[in-house]
Amino acid sequence: MKSRADVVIVGGGVNGCGLAYNLAKRDMDVVVFERDYLTSGATGACGAGIRQQWSTRDNTLLAIDSVKIFEKLSKELGEDIDLRHGGYLIAIHDDKEMQQAEKNVEMQRSLGLKVDILNPQEINDVVPILDVKGMNAIGATFCPTDGHANPFKTTFAYANAAKRCGATIYTHTEVVGIKTQKKQVTEVVTNKGAVKTNIVINAAGVWSKDIAKMVGIKVPNVPIRKEIMVTERLEPMFEAMVISFKDGIYFSQQKEGQIIGGIPIPEQKVGYKTMPTVSFMQHMARVLTRYAPVLKHVNMLRHWTGFYDVTPDARPILGETKDVKGFIHCHGFSGHGFMLSPMVCKLLSDFIVDDKKSEVLESLSLDRFKDKRIEHEMSVVG
Ligand SMILES: Cc1cc2nc3c(=O)[nH]c(=O)nc-3n(C[C@H](O)[C@H](O)[C@H](O)COP(=O)(O)OP(=O)(O)OC[C@H]3O[C@@H](n4cnc5c(N)ncnc54)[C@H](O)[C@@H]3O)c2cc1C
Secondary structure (H helix, E strand, O other): OOOEOOEEEEOOOHHHHHHHHHHHOOOOOEEEEOOOOOOOOHHHHOOOEEOOOOOOHHHHHHHHHHHHHHHHHHHHHOOOOOOEOOOEEEEEOOHHHHHHHHHHHHHHHHOOOOOEEEOHHHHHHHOOOOOOOOOOOOEEEEEOOOEEOOHHHHHHHHHHHHHHOOOEEEOOOOEEEEEEEOOEEEEEEEOOEEEEOOOEEEOOHHHHHHHHHOOOOOOOOEEEEEEEEEEEEOOOOOOOEEEOOOOOOEEEEOOOOEEEEEOOOOOOOEOOOOOOOHHHHHHHHHHHHHHOHHHOOOOEEEEEEEEEEEOOOOOOEEEEOOOOEOEEEEEOOOOOHHHHHHHHHHHHHHHHHHOOOOHHHHHOOOHHHHOOOOOOOOOOOO
16 A cells, blocks of 8 residues: 555545546545445435536536536546436426525526526426426426436546546545544555545545544534435436426436436435335335326336435535644535536645635535534425
């Protein structure tokens, strides 16, 4: 094992590998530790939807800039990440949701996003299989440049490019401790050896809480189990991701034809429980076929669990705090860390290499909870 590195990254998900690439391409000597295999965390369980329609300015900015990076990523990394712009159609069910949607769209347009409010008749122009009455929609918002990419291909493309730029990735290597001196990171200890460094990035997803504890920092994140399913392959029927904040459902059709989607279940609990439930399958089937009755006789092939790393305001925790110098936060994505990863990795790398602070990093710092600078992200699935 290497004895020293400029930066050590904990976690081999899309953010850990994206950070490794962004830093290594800027000549930093980078080490990544992943205790299992790359994508073994939330990244390998996710729906991998890419949405720019948010209620908070920070998330919208991060997502818009991420899409710009996603669009060039296959070429830049030299591997196809299967990016598709099918759009996101967000159902609006009542007047309260309509008011919030109008507010969101105004803010999103002010940042240059192309997004429209559709009336019920226009919903079927985008997704013909939807039963607009059955889903109780009075309208929808639609952004055609939202979409989807393959989370495995994206993460491995980042990892391979990082290695080509000189990064070292150790899989099956668990970080068990972080040493500090005078509130400065000095060493990362694993079950296979230790690496001296002055900078460590906590990109350990839903386990970031444990990594922060190693340097005495408490983070407010909670792990929430989510379930997601995939159906058999079908003829191509629609391209958009359909989503409802009220019903909690989201689903889209992949380019190979299968439908991937999820929904929260009533007995959803905080904690690291991986067991999939029958009630998820029942609830998902009921709501999905209410939205799209044509899917009634389709076979669900597989369903699995993963965790959202949820913060009190459903926004990520990024950057360094004064408590420990050289300890960088990159977690708390609250179910949206794939789509934000390209810009998050760039901003954190610019901060580490150039000491460049940005408004977004400042606003999403852990200190916001202490300073009561909390703005809740409203556009989340329960
Ligand atoms: C069901 C589901 C659907 C989702 N859908 C979407 C979506 O449509 N769009 C979207 O943007 N996001 C979605 N997400 C969220 C998204 O998956 C995550 O936010 C994102 O993948 C987080 O990536 P990450 O690299 O930060 O963390 P992770 O992918 O969780 O990676 C963290 C890694 O750290 C490793 N690790 C932990 N502790 C240690 C240690 N001590 N030592 C070494 N390694 C360690 C873990 O093994 C893990 O591989 C979804 C999540 C789930 C569960």
